[in-house]
Amino acid sequence: MSLLRVSGLTKEFGDLTAVDDVSFDIEDGEFVSILGPSGSGKSTVLRMVAGFEEPTEGEISLDDVEIVGSPPFERDVNMVFQDLALFPHLTVAENIGYGLKQSGVPADERRERTERMLEMVRLEGYGDRAPAELSGGEQQRVALARALVNEPALVLFDEPLSSLDRKLRQHMQSELQRIQLETDTTFLYVTHDQEVALAVSDRLVVLDDGEIQQVGTVEELYEAPASRFVADFIGDVNAVEGRVTAVDDGTIGLDVGDGEVSVPRDAAVEELAVDDAVDVCIRPFLMRAEPAESDRDAVDDANETFSTTGVVRSRSYQGSDSLYGIETDRWGRLSAEVRSASFDVDDRVAIAWDAADVHVYRREGGAPPSEDGGA
Amino acid sequence: MARSPRSDDERSAESGKRLAADGGSVSDADGRLSDLTSFFRERPRLRTLAIAGPPYGLLVFFFAIPLLAMLVVSFQTDQIGGAWTLGNYVDFLTSETYLTVVWRTFLLSVQVTAIVAGVGYALAYSIVRFSRRTTLLLLLVILPFWTSYIIRMYAWINILQSDGVLDSILNLVGLPALSLLYTETAVLIGFTYVWLPLAVLPFYASLTNLDADLIEASKDLGAGPIRTFLSVTLPMTINGVVTGVVLVFIPTFGSFITPRLLGGTNNVMIGMVIENQFKSAFNWPFGAAIGMVISVVVVALLVLATRLGGGLFGTGGETS
Numbered sequence: 001m002s003l004l005r006v007s008g009l010t011k012e013f014g015d016l017t018a019v020d021d022v023s024f025d026i027e028d029g030e031f032v033s034i035l036g037p038s039g040s041g042k043s044t045v046l047r048m049v050a051g052f053e054e055p056t057e058g059e060i061s062l063d064d065v066e067i068v069g070s071p072p073f074e075r076d077v078n079m080v081f082q083d084l085a086l087f088p089h090l091t092v093a094e095n096i097g098y099g100l101k102q103s104g105v106p107a108d109e110r111r112e113r114t115e116r117m118l119e120m121v122r123l124e125g126y127g128d129r130a131p132a133e134l135s136g137g138e139q140q141r142v143a144l145a146r147a148l149v150n151e152p153a154l155v156l157f158d159e160p161l162s163s164l165d166r167k168l169r170q171h172m173q174s175e176l177q178r179i180q181l182e183t184d185t186t187f188l189y190v191t192h193d194q195e196v197a198l199a200v201s202d203r204l205v206v207l208d209d210g211e212i213q214q215v216g217t218v219e220e221l222y223e224a225p226a227s228r229f230v231a232d233f234i235g236d237v238n239a240v241e242g243r244v245t246a247v248d249d250g251t252i253g254l255d256v257g258d259g260e261v262s263v264p265r266d267a268a269v270e271e272l273a274v275d276d277a278v279d280v281c282i283r284p285f286l287m288r289a290e291p292a293e294s295d296r297d298a299v300d301d302a303n304e305t306f307s308t309t310g311v312v313r314s315r316s317y318q319g320s321d322s323l324y325g326i327e328t329d330r331w332g333r334l335s336a337e338v339r340s341a342s343f344d345v346d347d348r349v350a351i352a353w354d355a356a357d358v359h360v361y362r363r364e365g366g367a368p369p370s371e372d373g374g375a
Numbered sequence: 376m377a378r379s380p381r382s383d384d385e386r387s388a389e390s391g392k393r394l395a396a397d398g399g400s401v402s403d404a405d406g407r408l409s410d411l412t413s414f415f416r417e418r419p420r421l422r423t424l425a426i427a428g429p430p431y432g433l434l435v436f437f438f439a440i441p442l443l444a445m446l447v448v449s450f451q452t453d454q455i456g457g458a459w460t461l462g463n464y465v466d467f468l469t470s471e472t473y474l475t476v477v478w479r480t481f482l483l484s485v486q487v488t489a490i491v492a493g494v495g496y497a498l499a500y501s502i503v504r505f506s507r508r509t510t511l512l513l514l515l516v517i518l519p520f521w522t523s524y525i526i527r528m529y530a531w532i533n534i535l536q537s538d539g540v541l542d543s544i545l546n547l548v549g550l551p552a553l554s555l556l557y558t559e560t561a562v563l564i565g566f567t568y569v570w571l572p573l574a575v576l577p578f579y580a581s582l583t584n585l586d587a588d589l590i591e592a593s594k595d596l597g598a599g600p601i602r603t604f605l606s607v608t609l610p611m612t613i614n615g616v617v618t619g620v621v622l623v624f625i626p627t628f629g630s631f632i633t634p635r636l637l638g639g640t641n642n643v644m645i646g647m648v649i650e651n652q653f654k655s656a657f658n659w660p661f662g663a664a665i666g667m668v669i670s671v672v673v674v675a676l677l678v679l680a681t682r683l684g685g686g687l688f689g690t691g692g693e694t695s
Contacts, residue, residue: 050591050595051594051595052591052594052595071594071599072591072594072595073594073595073596073597073598073599077595078595078596079591079592079595081588081591081592082588083586083588085586085588085589085591085592086592087589087592087593087607088611089610089611098593098596098598098606099596099597102596102597102598102602103597146596150596150597
């Protein structure tokens with residue numbers, strides 16, 4: 001049985017449909033993220049679960065009890081707000097003990113549980129300070145402790161880490177994971193930051209324009225994105241325009257400019273027909289590159305490999321890898337992430353990738369192809 | 376004002392020349408303006424004086440000196456310029472009649488302040504929380520200020536008097552007439568009407584600064600609307616509340632026009648007594664003494680109230 005079950009959730013603000021028929025489940029003890037760009041409706045979903053917005057349609061059940069219609073203060077759910085919303089007129093300990101006080105926990109027990117929470121988030125001895133005296137990271141911990149101390153069935157996060165610098169954010173991510181395991185609580189985390197979402201979540205719900213794009217584990221989403229949007233949004237991706245020339249049991253034939261390649265049938269998640277315009281997507285790290293010998297294609301132009309030559313236009317060093325922006329002769333600008341080779345700007349290179357590694361999506365009418373492959 | 380040691384002028388002339396030499400093409404007005412700014416930039420103390428001087432000067436001339444004069448006069452017999460005496464204070468503080476008036480004034484001021492604070496807070500809250508026409512509503516709130524206070528009071532006489540507007544309306548719907556004019560209720564109505572905008576503005580200011588997320592956080596943590604109001608909304612806006620309360624309480628305690636026009640002779644307030652000493656009885660020293668005592672009492676009450684407010688709500692007084 002799922003802890004949280006969201007089904008057919010829809011929210012309209014006037015003419016605008018912010019959330020459109022969203023359904024997903026969360027199991028007890030899971031860490032699930034709702035990932036989407038700003039305006040995708042992800043915060044609205046969270047606010048409906050918390051009780052701050054009433055859905056236009058749909059159901060939300062927590063522990064098999066319908067919670068739509070009950071006010072936020074009656075829901076067994078606590079939220080960590082984007083700007084944390086710590087009470088500035090209360091001390092850290094009073095902030096953490098606020099929820100316990102509301103539910104009538106006696107002062108002794110309140111003090112003890114607050115103390116235990118301060119320990120859990122590693123803020124022992126900070127109880128008497130005002131929130132304003134704490135650093136950003138410390139305030140995050142207080143907000144987390146304030147939500148967790150009530151031992152809610154579900155903790156909601158509305159992008160609380162987005163204001164932190166990268167290093168601190170990464171540290172807080174691992175702290176979140178540790179605390180989630182220690183307290184055995186279910187987390188629902190909303191973010192636009194795919195890096196955070198990939199790092200912390202067991203499963204992801206990808207939202208765009210109010211609609212669910214895909215639900216799955218981090219691996220599923222990264223390795224088999226259900227749509228061009230998901231492929232773009234989760235990790236970098238190159239796209240090459242093509243047209244379907246043949247579809248049979250095992251393969252799809254594609255015309256990709258001057259040349260034909262056949263890719264495995266399961267490279268496409270949707271049914272494709274001959275003459276469909278498609279985007280052929282490939283992750284930069286799955287591309288090979290080597291110095292081109294004169295203008296001749298160095299990689300053999302076999303039927304199951306994409307290959308072209310091009311000129312290195314940009315290079316960004318990323319530790320063990322380098323990311324090259326390459327102006328290709330066949331498909332415009334692509335980016336390739338290459339480990340061993342070392343090229344300079346203006347070098348001619350030959351690049352290639354296997355047909356088995358691509359994903360193919362039908363191109364929506366009128367959508368211009370991505371020139372730089374979303375890098 | 377302390378201006379013009381000679382060297383200042385000379386130096387300004389010098390810097391003027393230098394600037395003119397630097398920027399030959401600037402227009403005359405620009406040149407003079409930049410002359411002035413550089414003159415003050417080089418003399419930070421003079422600049423501070425130039426900025427702070429006029430308001431402090433005003434305060435000294437129109438507030439400190441008259442207050443001092445009043446203090447001096449209050450220790451004189453009814454022959455100003457004559458002998459010194461404590462008699463005015465003794466007479467006032469031992470007179471049961473006067474002390475009763477002070478007590479009644481205090482009770483009335485507390486009632487007025489409480490009513491205005493309650494209604495004003497609700498009004499400000501509704502403007503902030505439930506309305507999209509904030510500017511228009513605020514404009515309506517302060518609109519009465521554009522009509523003279525006295526005229527508005529006469530309007531209330533018209534409304535409240537026997538067979539006035541209010542009684543006529545009550546009559547129309549078959550209710551008995553109230554004849555409210557010259558009752559304490561009339562005074563309360565008048566004060567509430569006059570001070571309401573004055574309290575709404577600081578309440579509104581503190582409520583707009585209140586982060587709506589804090590209200591949601593409180594509800595999220597299990598507090599219902601009343602608990603949330605008492606433990607978050609009110610403490611977070613206590614500064615505005617104190618400001619509004621002070622703005623209402625002080626002028627009510629000292630006022631004499633509203634109680635005279637709406638309360639008649641049945642509802643004497645201490646402000647009327649003081650006015651009477653100056654304008655009819657021509658006993659300025661006695662009026663000054665009452666004024667001094669009332670000032671001290673009001674200031675003491677306010678200090679007490681502010682302390683109490685701050686104490687009730689922890690560190691709330693220091694936010695915003």
